Amino acid sequence: MIWNIKQIALLLLILIAFRGTAMAQTQLTETDKKHWVDSVFQSLSAEQRIAQLIWVNTAADKNIAGQLKVAELIKEYNLGGVIFFTGDPVKQVELTNFYQASAQTPLFVAMDAEWGAGMRLPGVMPFPYNMMMGASHNPELIKQATTEMAKQMKRLGVQISLGPVVDINTQPLNPIIGMRSFGESPKQVAACGIAYMQGLQENNILAIAKHFPGHGDTQTDSHLTLPLVPYSRERLDSVELYPFKELTKKGVAGVMSAHLNVPQLDSTKGIPSSLSTKILNEILRDEWNYQGLVVSDAMNMAGAKSFGAPGEIEALALKAGNDVIEFPKDVELTIAGIKKAIESGLLSQEEIDFKCRKVLAAKYDAGLNKLAPVSRINLMEELNTPQAELVKRKLIEASLTLLENHNDIIPLKGLDTLKVACLTVGETTTTPFQSMLSKYTKTDNFFLPEQFSEEELNAIKTKLKDYNLVITGLHLYESKTRRSMQVGSLQKARAQRPYSLTNETENLLHYLSNNKKSIVVFFSSPYALTEVRDFTPPAGLIMAYQKDSLVQELAAQQIFGGIGASGKLPVTLGNYYKIGDGLNISKAVRLKYTIPEEVGMNSTRLNHRIDSLVSDAIAKRATPGCSVLAAKDGKIVFRKTYGYHTYDERIPVSENDLYDLASVTKVTGALAAVLKLTDEGKININDKFSAYWPDWEKRLFHSSVKEDLGWREILAHQAGLIPYINYWSETAKDGQLKNRWYSVQKTEDYQLEVAPNLFLKNNFKKKIYKDIRKSKLNPPGKYVYSGLSFLLIPQITENLSGQTYTDFLDANYYHSLGAHTITYNPLTKFPKSRIVPTEYDSYYRKQQVQGTVHDEAAAVFGGVAGNAGLFANANDLAKLIQMYLQMGSYGGEQYLNPTTMKEFTRVQFPENNNRRGLGFDKPLLNNNELSPEQTYPCPGASPESFGHFGFTGTLVWADPTYNLVYIFLSNRVYPTREGNMLGKLNVRTNILQVFYDEIESK
Template identity: 70%
Template sequence: MKRFALLFLIIACSFTQSRAQFDINKLMEHQWVDSVFNSLSPEQRIAQLVWVNTAANKDVTSQFKVAELIKKYNLGGVIFFSGDPVKQAQLTNLYQEEAQTPLLVAMDAEWGVGMRLPGVIPFPYNMMMGASDSPEQIKAVATAMAQQMKRLGVHINLGPVADSNTQPLNPIIGMRSFGESPQKVADYAIAYMQGLQENGIIAVAKHFPGHGDTQSDSHYTLPLVPYSRDRLDTVELYPFRKLAEAGIAGIMTAHLSVPQLDPQEAIPSSLSAPIIQGILQNEWGYKGLVITDAMNMAGAETFGAPGAIEALALKAGNDVVEFPKDIEKAIEGIQQAIERNELTWEEINHKCRRVLAAKHWAGLHQIKPINTRNLLNDLNSPQAKLSKRQMIEASLTLLENQNQLIPLSRLDTLRIASLIIGNQSTVMPTPFQKMLAKYTQTTNFFLPENFSNEDLNNLKEQLADFNLVIAGFHLYESKTRHSMQVGNMQRVRPKRPYGLTAETESLLQYLGTEKNSIEVFFSSPYALSEINDFKKPQGLVLSYQADSLVQELTAQLIFGGIGASGKLPVSLASYYSLGDGISIEKAIRLKYTIPEELGVNSASLTSRIDSIVDDAIAQKATPGCSVLAAKDGKVFFRKTYGHHTYDQLIPVKENDLYDLASVTKITGALAAVLKLTDEGEINLDSPFSKSWPDWKKSLFHRSNKEALTWREILAHQAGLIPYLNFWTATRKDGQLNSKWYSFQPTEKNQLEVSPGLFLSQRFKKKIYRQVRLSELKEPGKYVYSGLSFLLIPEITKRLSGEDYTDFLNKNFYHQLGAYTITYNPLDHFPINRIIPTEYDRYYRNQQVHGTVHDEAAAVLGGISGNAGLFATANDLAKLMEMYRQMGTYGNHKYLNKKTMKEFTQVQYPENNNRRGLGFDKPLLNNQELNESRSYPCTAANPQSFGHSGFTGTFVWTDPANGLTYIFLSNRVFPTREGNKLGQLNVRTNILKVIYDEVEK
């Protein structure tokens, strides 16, 4: 027994070390193979060499017919095509129950089971993977595919495609190939094989001896491959030979006519002994399974009837015939061939043992029913999503980048038109356009696939005012899916030729010669080959597919959220060569990704944040909120919760604007002060009164604030009182005084307090006077005050010579592409995108919606330094990222690093004052405190900084840990009374979760 255990351990270790290798001769020696083989009748040994096709979306009668065939003959395997994942798993369990010998379950899943099953993530096509020029990335994707297959009860993937696609008009391979270079195709196919076989999935290379240079489809005819043996050895055969040497478990024989390998007239290579035995098995010494392509294809049927061709296939050297047109005739034909001595039982028995050896390798000696619980979630695992994302990112190919246009810079100078051509989706804007709009302001345009000259001329008129057109071409997606007579399987087949119209040619010429443009082809790269006299645009990206994630990542590449590294896997006429591709090494703006890219568990992160927010909404701490988290410039959490109001009529959306309240202090007023300090207009240790002379005292001008410095004021220890209710001075007998107000704007009344209520400009003087004469507490103690921030817009105007909002837009928001950071949002956005705040029963006697909640900012017409800004979480994150990066974002320096360092460090720790200059900071001994006493949480690094707002907003950024966090809510709806959001520590508890999950 000990001897047997030791032997088993040695075998197991050897098997693990060479898992990607597949030497079937050694596997055939296993005891399980002997035992099962001896249990089979002669007819069952034949049936082990036959695979039947099925699909989970077939009718019940067809599915049960397959079950009957499996039970009757004890077939060797089943190939699934289209259908539902759960139904496929249930059918697999049924079929395995009916089988005397466990079935090999195969799928033709070249880019993962999502190729066949709706609802499951599909991976990129082989050609897109080839553009990554990374065997490591390809292996990672194949590993993710293998994990999906194992979970689904699949043992064999009919992939990789190892054809070198050297024919642009190939009607059947095309995007299914890794490219045109035989060497690279071999490298990539081996990596694909390793990803599958190291994870227990049998890989089957196809279509031997090579289908990459044909202009006809073997599903409908017998294609001719007319080349010499030298050419075949160096192009068609080369990848298959390398795969055979690498130990691939299976090779599929194609239905091709290759006269230089077998001169017999019109014989398909799948039925040719000189090709299969002569080259594959004898010349190359290949020891794996040899499997036919589907036997119901016209390329095979041209040579004989069902039954006869299956017998010929086995005689030629195939071990398995898959997808016969008629299972009963196939088995009967093989039996008749044995009776006629065309096949021997020795050959059948040998092949049967080979099939059984493959079953043991695949784990069928320990088969268990598939558990369908959480199946779809498991198939769409975060790890699978990450593998797909990383592959797409590595594959996007930048072919033109004149004057280093990409990544786009100086966003404030660009008027961008986002044009989509040919997309047939009913959902507009497209994922591409939505992602472009996350980076800056864009205007969307659309052209149908078959647009007319009139359509084009109208478009040109509309584009006249735009200085950049980003055009996404979807024209070359296959809109028609042709049945390939393989059950219900349907495969994307590009149109031949690629569908360019004269109008499309005109559009391309216009974009290339008359407009500053970036063209993106969400299609086969071969589409470019068909363009006559291609006028190269300033920017050109090949994105290969129109998958929504491909679209999103392409948009990120254009703006610098990701770099570029893809290389062209094929040559394109005289325009571009194999291997072309411009590299951009680093990202310069926010990247939108998933937590797993940062090593964060998305399920844990999401469930913990959901729990906090759901509880807050249930307790009516806020009707809804928007949460964003980024690390190292990568947005890894972005989610909205709840509704605009408690009536739950309008859900919160990502592009909704919130009233930032006191977050305005650091995103508006402080941004201006930072810039003016950089430019030498403000000296932090000089008196504030130097910039604001109203605070200077004279014989006739009282002031107790003349000596207060900028540093003391911004650190909140100058002695200023927190707040003044200016609006109360505008009332008379409990009503708003008509001396100050009108219901329409007038020459004097220009300050819009709320819609339909305008305050006199003269009231500003009253505000400034009240601030100057306000009480001054003992200096040197930390007392939070917003009074000085009320004055910063006017100070900015005096020092810069520019209007305050223009100054901020010019120097920050518009350059950042943050167009939703704005005062008075009703001037720019529809009200249904703006979250309401309080029903004001004190001052305005109306629902505050679209105008500032803070009364001090309201009497200044909504434009103040203490409050008044509105923004989306996404745009606010851009500004906070610039702060986190110490003044730099998007390859542009907004502020000097020295200035940012000064403003973000604690100024007066000796006074137990945690504040920076304007910025809030953690408690001085924060990391020594327990969580209940810390602020904002114990994990916050001393370098971190941010601010909170009365309406329920909070922003925080941590340069030491690379974190940026945004929380926006309207906790003051419908009333400011009570502060459950603060009592429940919702904002800081979420920040703690983010730190926790990132540190894990």
Template identity: 70%
Template sequence: MKKHFLLLFILTATWGSVLSQFRTNDPSQDVWVDSVFNSLTPNQRIAQLIWVKSAANKNMSNQLKVAEQIKKYNLGGVIFFTGNPKRQVQLTNLYQASAQTPLIVAMDAEWGIGMRLNGVISFPYNLMMGASDNPELIKQVTTEMARQMKRIGVHISLGPVAGITTQPMNPIIGMRSFGESPQKVSEYSLAYMQGLQENGIIAVAKHFSGRGNTQSDSHLTLPVVPYPKEHLDSLELVSFKKLVENNVGGIMSTHLNVLHLDEKQGIISGVSAKILNGIFRDEWGYDGLIITDVMNIAGAKTYGEPGEIEAWALKVGNDVIEFPKDIEVAIRGIKKAVEKGELSWDEIDAKCKKVLRVKYRAGLNEFKPVSATNLMHDLNGPKAELAKRQMIEASLTLLENHNNMLPLKGLETLKIASLAVGRAEATPFQKTLSKYTRVDHFFLPEQFTAEELKDLKTKLESYNLIIAGIHLLESKTRYSMQVGSLRKPKPRRAYGLADETENLLDYLANEKKSVEIFFSSPYALTEVTNFTPPAGLIMAYQNDSLVQELTAQLIFGGVGVSGKLPASLGDYYKIGDGIMLDEVVRLKYTIPEEVGMNSERLNHRIDSLVSDAIKKKATPGCSVLAAKDGKIIFHKTYGHHTYDRRIPVTEEDLYDLASVSKISGALAAILKLTDDGKIDMDSKFSDNWTDWESGLFHRSNKKDLVWRDILAHQAGLIPYINYWRETVRDGQLMDRWYSFQQTDDYSLKVAPGLFLKDSFKKQIYKDIRRSTLSPPGNYMYSGLAFLLIPQITEDVSGQSFTDYLAENFYHPLGAYHITFNPLNKFPKVQIVPTEYDSYYRQQQIQGTAHDEAAAVFGGVAGNAGLFANANDLVKLIEMYMRMGNYGGKQYLREETMREFTRVQFPENNNRRGLGFDKPLVNNNEISPEKSYPCSGASFESFGHSGFTGTFVWADPVNKLTYIFLSNRVYPTREPNMLGKLNVRTNILQVFYDEMGK
């Protein structure tokens, strides 16, 4: 007979409505089922009711043995467990080719195939999803699970776990249940089922009945459920009945002794006629598949020998036997039961045809091998990640928030320590905390000692906030879903809680202001003898990397929190507890799909532009970041520090901002001083800089220049003065101006080992005062006045320029990586080099200002000199984009920001705001290739570029913030290939393009 094989389901949208009995009005189904059935021998009809176990990480001999069993017996299905996707696809194709009748392929993949297969995204456990209280999100997650399963040729998912969990010490269900409320579990289980079945995967509800209400493991013994039927009907059976009413494809019976459903001594529910036929078939009218739990574990062995128990399982209502201990013995035992009259061939044939109808509905009447091309790419698509992200975010549960501490505010007042308990190196949680502000990281091993705790307390004395991630409170006796075997119990409490851990929790709650996060089963909290709530408490449920990252974002207000406990935690917290916070005050780190962009297309286009730039030596490397709608959706680094490709660019690397310093430093100070009424944009600049006033000993042609004209670059000031040339004679640095050592008189560091005399500042001020002045009213970019702003800031505020910026902006923003003279704070290797200065400083410039005018000010200037990484710089630019608001704080009045970011003199064809660059005045009237910065930028947008190859842009209309950092001046400033290629603005346009798609 012609063989029948599988690739994918071809299902109609009406799957759920026709799933009952797996029958349709499609005559071709009956033709196919009858044709296949008539080709089977009696033994093969029995074998169609048996599923064999396989794993893609087993040795080849084992896998070939499975293929031989499939061929020899013509088995009905295979259940895959651990391995990797590519190998499983190969085995699926091998097994299908070995089968006379196409195989059902099943997986026990409760949180997606990543539960079993390496390299595939895993979704949250059921208990965590239950905390979301959001059936639509659950359905969205299982829709992605279905997509993954179909891609690797799977037809049946052994899920959802539909039982409630009521026992904190349950070793087998725990996190696998949706919670303790029968109504909620029913609602969530239905959503889970619908996500699978509406997308072509048959769902199998398990484990009937009451497995979550036991304290023993059916893999080791036979658990007993002692409750009467009335109790079970109101609790454990509610969700199963709901799923049956909605045509769930299968039910998995399990190995429990449910005393009041079948009084027979020691009988297990999986082979109880009163339970399977009595409740499912007769009382509930269910005609879907009933599948046994695995038949090779202790719970099954308590009722019969191999062969006997499989026969009895079919007799009492099961349709499928899940990998018996010995296939040949099982088939022989079932056949023997038929011969003895304990089973009939009519029963076997009916079950066989039911299985064949399921196969037809799964598309097994058509053959197409599963393709391995682009397999990993297809499995780990952004839709899957987005579904996971949204579920985690909705599930995180805030149980304590004393004095509304979260999200954290006043970062400049906090000295924060993060503690990873059970880890020895920086966790994803800690790394994400550090994206928001300066955090020092500490660690305790899994089994730390009292001495280690004492030493830690000493180290933490100076910190006024401790953020502690608890990574160790996980059941040590639970069934391991990854390996399918029992973990070795440890001689401590079930969740690993030791006396030292209790002492730590007590210290954090009573002696320090702390936030505790349990990256574990919430039931771990029930083991704490005398739990004192800390100032902040978050139940994060799992130790998954993405869970850790989003929990860190919650603490700083990058995401909100709305999760509710799906189960009570002893006397400490009750089901439904959870504090809701809608306050999202800082940038969120996510993926482009969350704002409607396409990750693959975005990456491809930007990667191409940057790769071309690096290839053409426009820059050795760069850092590109974009935030849309308050969410960082793109942050990638490219290339290396230099063309010798020794040091790759990382997200932590600092770049010389060059003229971007104007809006990130000097202008920030002027914005604040204006906001505070200390400077008026329509007043004379000389009101604040008296050196421009005409006096007895000097005259000034600048005494009447106005702030507004100067910051809009139409005051007539010349662009630049090469001050450093005055310190050089015949190509040599003049001794009167320089020292190789820093002293009180020579404190201006122009490069390592080279210090300029402080009095040279007076020469600079004099040169600016005496510089020529063009007629005002015409746009001419000039940085001269910006050089004076640091001293003006000090004169007006009474603080140093650097302290003023740090206290008013950088530190409250958590932007400790925006700084002048970074060599004072960061290792040299973290600072990207700029030009080799062969004309002035005679050395490679790295960590000191590239701009010579900023250098002669000791690196602290208004026109240049700032260094930053993209992650911290975006906080400042995002604050500007939000019209002065960030992190729950209004740094600048909205009207001040709007005034500075509007075009000041459009009548002069001057595009500039006050300090900020703007799009061309006629940007919408010219061709895209002539537009600036690009055709997509709104007229309300603003930003600035820098000579070293930096560029920032903010667009309040489109809620877009963009950062581009590079060192295009390495090794020399000419030619400016980066500018000629328009790399920075072309990338900006990519984001605008993707918004419109």
């Protein structure tokens, strides 16, 4: 396009007009701001102008007297602000409203919330420590985290965050900074600090960078003494001062002055930097031209108190260049001391007025000109949003640092070859780390207290003897140095190993590295590792930085490959590891456990809709309870249990409970065997079934109408086989079991356990096979669901593989997948209390069925059959279905050929209006043309999807189009199978549709 002169001129006029409008709006805002500041300033007395420069500490705890004292000070002096420390979120909101109502001028409300409001307030989700953030090397994620922190603080009525900490921590024994620092690289700390600041300030929370001029290379605590920073100006400019200068360039709202002795910046003997004109005015103000707020560190700290009395030091702080006095020991003495300094000429009223106007302008910028009460409604929900949790998860995941991975032990492979011990040091009950590890495979937990003895260590070694993998979580204190400083010298602190590494812990680490295949995770300060003498790396080593529950869970996921690895050390660890060390694992290989928001779903909507559907089902006695799981894009985003084992509501449903899968066994047991044997070339689905089951061949002594039936037609349920044969009835007469068929004891001839203490004669299997062969055969080519052939597949599997059917499945799938709850006859492996009961069998076994297969046809096979008999929990079942969804791949292993999976999951005979795949159920062929109530299984299911229903109230479904796995387990047949209210209400499929709806709403 060619522009003429008139068009260019018109464009310039539009741009000028736009710019003029923007400038006018800016000028209007500045005018409003000046008017508000002037108005408020003129309303203040000279004493109140001083008070506007003072922030006092408070806490939303049980100290009501202290809270009332703060309110009195606010009312009497019209103080400038309050800083909340410990307490309760609801109480803090109430106090904030109370304090603001007591103030003539709106108060600044600040929090020392370096990793979010959760640092101070229980019940509020905390974010990672700065050092863990630094390990992410991802400023954008840090900014996202502090954006969420800002939302938390705004919801609490807070306008100021006393952060970020941008001290360069180059001293491992630093008693006060440590994990509060982003690391030891000035450039990295600056980048992280800027991102942190931007996340706050772009969301209207003023950031205060601290502790200027740099507290990172000190070995003492300014709360207790005046630390020395002895370095040259050149070193200070390149290290300590560097991030502060960078943040002032980027517009940080405030800088906190620390109580440090820095002789190369101010040679005045014993002067804290917080009281130094040379440091604050000459460097920060004059050299750097910084115009923002300068806030003193707490003036009750020993580093400040040592230089003068209350009142005197606060006046010196203002003279030195501070605009705000934080946490004075005594407000009355402080105001009196500042007045006295004005009278003596140390300070001028003009200086106070200038600082007061500056503070008022900052209040306007923070929105205090439009102050409104803080609401308590939905407070806790809005402080703990799924979006905040998602950001936290991403930041932790990016920060976990893999330091050792010998022979690529992580992610773990060959789970069927591992006997795994999970040892926790520093905790005595099951940790989130151990719980998450157990979701991936069978594990055994062991514990040692933090200060364990040599005897306890030897006892653990004995217990670990038979395990070929030990995963150890070290839950140590982040630092004891500060506590040590209070009772003795640095030498004493070093002798005590301030990061909790005892001689016994060191011996344990040596044992694990030298005598066991082991993975060690440090849930502590990374500096703890430096206290190990002659460190020998274990096979796997992860630096996880802190003990937060999500950190523990994600570290466990990293070990099994639920997530990758990308974190880098932000500090050097002695001679063992240097800053920037960290190995990469690019992708996940197993299911990840996360929240719906990670895949674009809305957890509030999901929970509301699914809770409603299940609650209605339970209320209508469609099922006593259930377990629901969904995975999207290889991530488990919904896993929830509802109700109870039975209607008497004694035992709540647990995630670890096992359900009778009923006909879902067909695709998770028998079909799994056929798939593997097909892959191995031992079954050709284009062959006749009789080629593998000779009983169906015509022979001299019997005829067979089934000789020519093919695998493909049988698995697609259109071979003409009848649906079912009631085998057990042949073993009973007039409702009583025949003695010749049953024994109450297991003997050589009676091995088929149909129920506890009830065994069927072995040769009854032959009668079943004969009945199947002789059963009626309908005309082929029409879809009629039949389970008869699946009863024969276990024996075919044994004939072709040379293994028992159960051993074949365990070896080829379940144990390698880490799916140990997928099993037949679960009472041999699990306590009865973990197995959800099904029907009270009043006609065959005359007992409550619990842990024994519900299906009678499977029961007469001793509970091991191809049509039914498998039990599982939802978590383990998801691993198998996810492997199917991924066309045979899972955990870095290829279980099945993708070609085989694609063949079995496609519609076989659409020309016969048969929707079925090979063994797998499929949606109706014209699903997308039907009204929602006519669809099967639900409107959202794609033509590529597949799965299976079970009679006991189960369903598994996989949809490659949407990368979705869905599991529903229930015992709808309790106490009786009659009615099938679960099916009438379409509970299973309606819940499945909820997930499709969420996917479509993205």
